Amino acid sequence: MNSVFLFVILVISTGCLNENHNPDHPHNTSFYIDYRSIKGSSDGIAVIELDPEAPNFGNISSKLELGNGVLPHHIYYNLDAKKMFTTALGGSYLYEIKTDKDQYGQPKLISATPIDTGENTVGENLFFTNDGRYFMTFMGGAGGPKDGSIGVFNANNNQLIKTIKAPIQVNPGKFIMYPHGISVNEEKGLMMVTSTIHPDLTTGMGNTCTLLDLNTYEIKETYQVADSPADLSAPVEVLLLRGKFPQYALATTMLGGDIWIAPYNTATKKYDAFTKIFDGSTQGLGWALEMYIDDTNKLYVSFADPGRVLVFDINNLPQLKLLKTFEADRGAHHMAFFKTKSGKDVVAVQNNLLDLPNLNSGTISIIDINSGKKLGTVDLRNKYGILPESIEGTNGPGSYMHH
Template sequence: MKLKFNPVPFIIILITFANCQNDNHNSELPHDTAFYIDYRSLTGQSDGIAVIELDPEAPNFGNISSKLELGVGVLPHHLYYNQSANKLFTTALGGSYLYQIKTEKDKNGQPILVNATPIDTGENTVGENLFFTNDGRYFMTFMGGAGGPKDGSIGVFNANNNQLIKTIKAPIQDNPNKFIMYPHGISVNEEKGLMMVTSTIHPDLTTGMGNTCTLLDLNTYELKETYQVADSPTDMSSPVEVLLLRGKFPQYALATTMLGGDIWIAPYNTTTKKYDAFTKLFDGSTQGLGWTLEMYIDDNNRLYVSFADPGKVLVFDISNLPQLKLLKTLTADKGAHHMVFFKTKKGKEVVAVQNNLLNIPNLNSGTINVIEIETGKTLGTVDLRSRYGMLPESIEGTNGPSSYMHH
């Protein structure tokens, strides 16, 4: 069953690696500052993927050098590399929901998009986020599940051949205390053998909303606990992204609430080998902020969080969690969403912010801001809406993952 849905506020872009260094800092590579974007057409033409130059110091800043059309209404959603960064994928809200993208380089080393191969997702619909593990699997959240009013599923795939191994389903009707419903965000801590997914919203935006995160065993797929991530059981906060901190970082789970506009935190409990209850760590409404979306962490214990309304990126120090220290606020456009991190050709450390939340009114600027991290100055903006008749949906590097840790 194919889901018929309105443009969905979901999100959630890109990159899924524990401790994946940013390859885009190698200035010898000719396409360091070229990026892939998923886009939707505003003119009734095919949606697809494009290559765009994002260095404001480059003469071709904002130019699209390669495009790959996926089809009308496909709505490509999030771009991901596999664990070894030699395969590129995009999830999609329509079409075949998941595609592997073939790319090549021209004679000058510039990236070219060649073709897209649909991957069979079985009964699972409305593709959201991916997470690749070191043991040859990848996991995908399907916010639509098999199409029911309280559906949602997680697909387990073989990373070598893209075959669907298993579909994880746990309807709320069967157990209202442990369930999977409208999953969007996903994060994995392989060392602990844990996976967590969010419960966000039904793809039609009206049938239902979520306010929980669910913890699963990474190997048995058993549900361990479903956590409330909201002020009350009736507060439909719509958790959208989750991040299980791992490696050298403090061992907590972080979650953003799309409709709550907040950041939540849960400590890992070494006794229960689960996470304790979530508590609110940052209240966006007290700062005039809403629609909290993406989380990225750099190598220096800094957390970057996008707030689509009014379009901000807040940078925090997470060295002393559960204390969260606000370091700076970067101003983007309405719909601030996914990010990529790189150096300009003159060596400026920048973040490029993609500003569009699936064409939701007032959250759909359709721009990409390139902001210098140190000064907060916007060095350049590409307006894809007016220039190309398209809206950017997500963004990723053309030379490997363009962030250190995303989810």
């Protein structure tokens, strides 16, 4: 991993930087995690030390309880990383989190302010744009069996500006249903969301991604991301590559266990059809989940079953070259990148997916990116009676590009 990446992993993808993003900050091996209690207690957010070389490795130094059944799901920073948010599957679905530093300069959690999401339920992913908006996917929408919506918020005051809905019942060819993943290419004025699964995990499943105009909110196309219309692959995350990266859309399928790709078409100003670029079943892999990119054009993809992270070279897309495979634990999901005290480049892998059987190890694996060796494991299930739901840096985003 080159020196540029070691600098930018704590810088948001727009290139903004503030004093809190100093990669030499003494506490940049502390991370925020969303967690759920498995003992009937409150769910919440915690600060945890993840450097295996630190004497307090695996220790929680600060906790903020959000309430029983809130199920905080994913932590995000706004564009300048001065505000932090968490989405939630229950509770108020979206919260702004206030943080500070203790007397030793360690990050600590102060309070959570619920944000009004209107009729929109089951908060999933966020995306902040440079024009003062942020977008949020709501897998539950207003609560119907084939629902789902995208909320548009004012980033300055957190006010809901608009709810984007496009029921499949109205137009089976262009729709939004069970949206989970979201990605935006501002230069092209495009946004894409996935169609994953009904929040109860049984009522219905999706197998598409939908492209929208970022400004008019018009649906431009709904793409099949599956082997057939009957293949309920459940696309979970989407990534519109942008900037210096090859101009493609990538999608992972939760139930398919695959990676799909679609090229951008300059003539139509849309993406062409998705095709499968990596078949997880051929490698004994299932439940493809998150995608992260480092500054050396390497793509990290987590596979919850059996718990691995695959590293790909994306310099020659649509060819995807597998470089490395890291062993994590069952439920391998979100990631964060950092340097240990001695200078090792590592990735922290959060191993838990919705507390689903055999996908809920409840651990965080620390893996050396260069050697592939697992340097340490934090067992949150047995140590604290909690399961990690997501992970994020305490000095700003813990990855170069996520979605």
